[in-house]
Amino acid sequence: MTSASSQGIPRPIVKTLDEILPHEPLLMMGAGPVPIPERVARANSMVINHLGDVMASVIDQVKSMARYVFQTESKWVLGVAGPASAAMEMAVSNLLEPNEKILCINNGFFSHRMSEMATRVGAEVHQLDIDTHQAADPDRVEKVIKEVQPKVVTLVQGETSNTVFNHTLEEISKMAKRYGCLVVVDAVCTLSTMPLKMDEWQVDVVITGGQKGLSSIPGVSLLAFSDEAWNTVKTRTVPTAQWCFDAQLAANFWHNDGYHYTAPVSGIMALHEALKLVCDETLESRFARHLRCSKALQEGIEGLGLSLFIPPSARLNSVVGINIPDGLNAKQICRHISEVYRVEIAGSFGQPIVRIGQMGEQCREHNLFRTLHAFGSTMRDLGVKVDQPNGMAAMEAYLQSIPREGANKSSELQSYQRNDQSRQE
Ligand SMILES: *Cc1c(COP(=O)(O)O)cnc(C)c1O
Secondary structure, X not given: OOHHHHHOOOOOOOOOHHHHOOOOOOEXXXXXXXXXXHHHHHHOOOOOOOOOHHHHHHHHHHHHHHHHHHOOXXXXXXXXXXXXXXXXXXXXXHHOOOOOEEEEEEOOHHHHHHXXXXXXXXXXXXXXXXXXXXXXXXXXXXXXXXXXXXXXXXXXXXXXXXXXXXXXXXXXXXXXXHOOOEEEEEOOOOEOOEOOOOOOOOOOEEEEOOOOOOOOOOOEXXXXXXXXXXXXXXXXXXXXXXXXXXXXXXXXXXXXXXXOOOOOHHHHHHHHHHHHHHHHHXXXXXXXXXXXXXXXXXXXHHHHOOOEOOOHHHEOOOEEEEEOOOOOOHHHHHHHHHHHHOEEOEOOOOOOEEEEEXXXXXXXXXXXXXXXXXXXXXXXXXXXXXXXXXXXXXXXXXXXXXXXXXXXXXXXXXXXXXXXXXXXX
16 A cells, blocks of 8 residues: 555645745736736735625626627627636637538637637538738638628637737628628737727627736636627527536526626626726727837837838737747747846747737836837847847837827827728828
């Protein structure tokens, strides 16, 4: 007999979290999770009863704030205990029954994930692969929709993995509706960082996570179904394979004060505070803040003498992809900037880039200056010739040229429109 079975499993000797965590906290400037505001952190430390009047009021407010952020009047806002991928899975698995057709517009790693989920549901999966550096082209999508006649079309607003922005989303969505498709949009990294109008653009399902644009915690996600999409969910002939992701069971908690599973109460409290901060700021000001900060960062990076991965016509502002100079790799860069400068940035899934996030709390001037300085210094330390003073000055000059959030709302909006215009030219 071994000693383990006679005396039980010995108690492990482990460190405290303080001993594991770095002395100086890392500034989280990667592709998520992003820094969370103090109010969100405090809310996340609470546990309350998952059922009852207090929770019902919290849920009510979460839903109404989510409707504002999604820009929808639809009743069918739901949350899910899980990553944004769980919300994606909930959309795909509730809308599709075995052998039904789905068209997945594939811009990269995350939009491809939706097709993997649809395959597991037993759907007939069609994919339209988009060139890495481009937004989806509505004419090409229309051709494929005509051919395939899918029940569901999925697309991503911002493909975080290669930093492409599908600025054609509105056009594609409205077009797909003309063919009777249900349109599912992954807005995980973009929601509350740039315009998305669920009702006006005729999107049927919008999906988001907590840890990106919303600046909440990872692990609690949100999605909204249009009335048409909800009707499809309700009239399914086969129940969903996964009990936890059954939207009709989830509606029991999210719409009837009833029990499905024990809700992630602390995470919902955090999400409540994150949404409240979005409402207080207003979407318009928030979009303007994101645009101003992301553009300033892009100016700064180019000012260093480095180049961006995606051309301006299809470039995502929520996550900025930077070409890696010859002779270096992403791992080296990310490790150095983290160890020496205490700034965390991200590598990529399959692209020769490093990525700096511009979502939620990442879009603050003090974070921009620290990050650009750390990034330029990292490049210099690793033997790349960069013009650090020029980069810092370019960023400062851009920030000075655009009024700060709240200073002049109408001109901020104009700047958004100018940006949109230059994209189309
Ligand atoms: C991060 C991300 C996801 C996945 O989110 P998880 O919380 O890791 O599941 C999906 N889509 C996009 C566009 C993302 O940026």
